Amino acid sequence: MATRMRLKLKTVFVLYFLVSLLGLIYALMQLGHRCDCTEHDMPMERTISRLRGELHLLQEQTKKSEAGRRPPKDSSLPTVFVVTPTYARLVQKAELTRLSQTFLHVPELHWIVVEDSQTKTPLVKQLLVKSGLTYTHLHVPTVKERKLKEGDPSWFKPRGVEQRNEALRWLREQRYSPKGRGGVVYFADDDNTYSLRIFEEMRDTRRVAVWPVGLVGGMKYEKPVVEGGKVVRFHVGWRPGRPFPMDMAGFAVSLKLLLEKPNSCFDGDAPMGFLESSLLQGLVTMDQLEPKADNCSKILVWHTRTEKPKMKREDIMQSQGLGSDPAVEV
Ligand code: UGA
Ligand code: MN
Secondary structure (H helix, E strand, C coil): CHHHHHHHHHHHHHHHHHHHHHHHHHHHHHCCCCCCCHHHHHHHHHHHHHHHHHHHHHHHHHHHCCHHHCCCCCCCCCEEEEEEEECCCCCHHHHHHHHHHHHCCCCCEEEEEEECCCCCCHHHHHHHHHHCCEEEEEECCCCHHHCCCCCCCCCCCCCCHHHHHHHHHHHHHHCCCHHHCCEEEEECCCCCEECHHHHHHHCCCCCEEECCEEEECCEEEEEEEEECCEEEEEECCCCCCCCCCCCHHHEEEEHHHHHHCCCCCCCCCCCCCCHHHHHHCCCCCHHHCEECHHHHCCCCEECCCCCCCCCHHHHHHHHCCCCCCCCCCC
């Protein structure tokens, strides 16, 4: 009886040993194999998809507001008011995008965009809202007699005059004096190229600051000539006898001076090349000009001009009913 019991126990023990051994071998075989059990994957997949969702949300937020790219606020700095006249054309969004993204790198900059139009356009409005910049959006149309017509050479009539004067009117109306730290006004056309350094050069302008402009007036550059720290004449090829033979991009005026001289503005009837002089004449004399950019030896702004894009193929495609979708903003 006892022998049978021992035999049974032995069998149970051997069976138990064999089952354990098989279990161990199976477990060892599974090691290193990819688990294809969907149940195990579920929590991992859910985490990944949640993280993806969060990443997408963050990316959208960064895209919507460029504010995060702005330099930190420094309330001790004078404000740079940048006045940009602009008008609707195929390259307008590209020009304003490039400009706004340059300005994002400049601390304490206030962009005054003045549209040459009957109303504020949705394109410019949206661009400004999304820009992340401090801005003021104005508009005033150029009167018909002063407006360039299709085919007119670009120098035929002055451009952006009413728009710059509208910005001056707005600045005077505000009697803008941001916390008494003053400001400077710069007329920055939408097609030029601006080095970030030029904004720091102009920031402490007392009356009118001046510097060279690259690629302008049929020259590599035009510049004020400085001797003993004063502007004595101008290096220009065309009509050097003008009171201030400078391009719009080559000077900035202190806000204080513009407020002190409330009637100074641009004269749209000024002869060709005299637009800049029409404002400056009422504000300063040559010996009061403040030379910047290492005594006017550095080029920090370029009078670049954007080529008008050719629409030959677009026109052909349109005549075939295959033109680009007009709902897509360019
Ligand atoms: C040169 C100067 O750089 C300008 O500052 C000056 O206004 C102009 O000559 C002039 O004599 O009136 P240019 O490159 O020939 O500039 O002029 P644009 O760049 O074609 O126009 C100057 C600004 O006015 C730009 O910001 C442009 O968007 C704006 N503009 C031009 C308008 O608002 N309306 C127009 O019909 C044309
Ligand atoms: Mn231009």
